[in-house]
Amino acid sequence: MTNLHGVFAASLTPMDENLNVDEAAFAAHLRRLLDAGCHGLAVFGTTGEANSLSEKEKISALENLVESGVPGEKLLAGTGACSLTETVRLTRAAIEAGTAGVLVLPPFYYKDVPDEGIYRYFGEVIERVSDERMKLYLYHFPQMTGGVGFGLSLIERLVEAYPDAIVGMKDSEGNWPRIEEICRTFPGFETFAGTERFLLDTLEAGGVGCISATTNLTSRLSREVHDFHEAGKTDEARERQKRLTELRQTLEGFPAIPALKATMRRLTNEEGWRNIRPPIVGMDDVRAEELFGRLPKGELL
Numbered sequence: 248m249t250n251l252h253g254v255f256a257a258s259l260t261p262m263d264e265n266l267n268v269d270e271a272a273f274a275a276h277l278r279r280l281l282d283a284g285c286h287g288l289a290v291f292g293t294t295g296e297a298n299s300l301s302e303k304e305k306i307s308a309l310e311n312l313v314e315s316g317v318p319g320e321k322l323l324a325g326t327g328a329c330s331l332t333e334t335v336r337l338t339r340a341a342i343e344a345g346t347a348g349v350l351v352l353p354p355f356y357y358k359d360v361p362d363e364g365i366y367r368y369f370g371e372v373i374e375r376v377s378d379e380r381m382k383l384y385l386y387h388f389p390q391m392t393g394g395v396g397f398g399l400s401l402i403e404r405l406v407e408a409y410p411d412a413i414v415g416m417k418d419s420e421g422n423w424p425r426i427e428e429i430c431r432t433f434p435g436f437e438t439f440a441g442t443e444r445f446l447l448d449t450l451e452a453g454g455v456g457c458i459s460a461t462t463n464l465t466s467r468l469s470r471e472v473h474d475f476h477e478a479g480k481t482d483e484a485r486e487r488q489k490r491l492t493e494l495r496q497t498l499e500g501f502p503a504i505p506a507l508k509a510t511m512r513r514l515t516n517e518e519g520w521r522n523i524r525p526p527i528v529g530m531d532d533v534r535a536e537e538l539f540g541r542l543p544k545g546e547l548l
Contacts, residue, residue: 250382250414251347251437252455253286254446254469255323256462257294259507260308262522268300268308272519274315276511281321283548284470285462288317289350289417291325293391294460294504299524302333306340319345323458327352327386331368335375338383348382350417350458355392362401369405373412383409385416388441396420399432406436417441417458423448430454443469444495447488450476461498463507464547465491494546501538505530513539514547 258280261272277288290312291297291305300308305324313319326337326349334351341349351372353365373381385405389396397405397416405413415437418426423445430438430452438454440446443465446457450473462469468491475484498506504523509530512520523529530538 251287251323251384251439254284254443254456254462254466254473255287255289255439255458256280256285256466257289257292257441257458257460259463259504259511260291260295260297260300261519262524263519264522266522266524268304269519269522270308270311270315272517273308274312274317277312277317279548280463280466281317283466285321285466286456286470286473287321287323287347289323289325289458292350292386292458293388293419294463294507295325296504296524296527297325299527302328302337305337309341309344309346313344320347322346323348323350323384325350325352325386327354329354329356331371331375334372338372338376338381339378342376342378342380348384348414350384350386352386352388353392353395353397355395358393358395360395362398362404365395365397365401366404366408369413370408373409379411381412382414383412384437384439385413386419387416388419390420399428402429402433402436406433415439415455426454427452442495443472444492446472446491447476447484459495460503460507461495464498464510464542465494466548468494468546490546494543497541498538501534502530506535506538509535510539510542510547514544 261269263269324341324346387396417439419441440449440457443457443459472487508520
């Protein structure tokens with residue numbers, strides 16, 4: 248049975264003036280994304296500046312989200328870290344908070360490690376967490392992990408060894424033939440594209456949706472593509488997908504996190520969106536105006 252599906256935003260993490268997680272603004276942003284049509288929300292991923300946040304910060308923010316009324320069953324929490332013990336603790340915390348699943352990067356500091364090492368790492372995580380509630384999604388993003396990722400033979404081995412725990416993946420490599428092959432090779436495996444450019448293609452190939460950074464801005468349009476597909480309205484789905492792809496391509500011309508935060512500031516008039524934790528640097532006002540001038544305001548969020 249499918250656990251998660253549809254349009255997920257890889258959520259931004261609002262920061263306060265001291266560059267701490269602004270927990271109230273975070274909860275408000277997630278509620279806004281759900282209202283705009285997202286089926287769910289991936290928190291503490293690449294877009295969420297996860298690797299600039301400590302374990303304690305992530306656990307505190309996650310617990311606050313749920314306490315603030317954000318439904319845990321709508322959340323997919325990023326818990327991957329190079330440290331095995333940190334991944335285990337974050338995963339346990341996410342399960343206890345009631346999240347629908349965890350999204351786990353491979354340990355990415357050491358390069359040229361064999362598949363056997365990645366396999367053992369995930370085996371240790373699953374055995375140490377030892378919780379039948381765990382729904383783990385592999386996070387493949389080799390551009391950010393220095394080439395460390397999941398080949399199809401490794402996916403197959405992990406799924407065969409841990410079929411109840413490893414239920415899907417987010418593939419952010421941006422390689423459509425690879426995503427299509429995963430969808431075809433592993434029916435029932437919950438494959439999400441890492442960009443809404445491939446949303447309709449992924450659904451048609453048997454995948455379950457997309458988890459995307461730019462869905463912080465394109466959630467309404469992305470949801471229309473999904474819903475037209477579900478209703479069997481192929482022409483309408485393709486027409487909206489064409490517009491969605493154009494919008495995504497516009498956004499891809501700018502650095503992702505600075506661009507998204509700058510646009511959120513313009514849409515909401517909330518100055519807190521200026522705050523980005525180093526080493527990422529915010530977008531200057533001239534560049535932000537250039538981006539905003541190229542975006543169709545009525546189709547955002």
